[in-house]
Amino acid sequence: MGSNAAIPVTETTASGRPRARAGGAGRRWRAAALGLVVPVAAAVGWELAVVAGLSDGRLVPPPSRIAETFTELAATGELARHTAATSLRVAAGFGIGALAGTLFGALAGYSTLARTLVDPTLQALRAIPSIAWVPLFILWLGIFEASKVALIAVGVFFPVYLGVLGAIAAVDRKIVEVGRIFRLSGPAMVRRILLPAVLPSYVVALRAGLGLGWMFVVAAEFMGAGEGLGYLLVDGQQLGKPAQIVAAIVAFAILGKTTDWLLVAATAPFLRWQDVVAQQEPT
Structure with a gap:
């Protein structure tokens, strides 16, 4: 009581917003270390359970056996080859799907007529399971890379489309009216009003699309792929190698x-203007 050291002092900028304190890199590293606590604890716990004889570790291999599998795959060059093949497919599918989702979402969000014409059809297509597209894409595009990339793009498209559409539709009408009062032109309205309002939700939509891209690549690589992490999953299943299956799953998680x-x-530099609770340190 009476010690000023216990009172947090927050510096502010000329605009009154809190100034970012020093040590941001240290906080990020601490957050990353905290994020590893759960998976590392689970891995250590399972390893100890196998060592103690509580499980034989045959169907769910311990981390030491998975690490051996990673080492073997890396030594033969298979890990790099399969990882590169999967990553290239996801990159291509994500690029196509995100671009298409952004364009259609922006069009449907900005124009009521376009939303009335396009949105019902896209919502119906969104309900189709991913695996249902596989035979159709094989018939249209063949069994090679084009059909795999197309399937990934479909998975990425819908969350990006919905995110952009919802973000534009949720822009506060008062902000738009302020732009009109200041007689902003169409491009200026988009740059100074719509983009800042939409960007946070757009980043979330891109992250959701990217996550679905990694999920859809597994279904894509089940379509007769000769390489890729999905191929490792199928190969491990057919040859009875649970360690290889789990290693491929871990590789998907890391990637x-x-x-x-x-x-x-x-995208963080474009969102520095935000002053939100999520920017606080974990407690």
């Missing part, structure tokens, strides 16, 4: 989290 982090890092 998915890494690309999600890269997307968040790439």
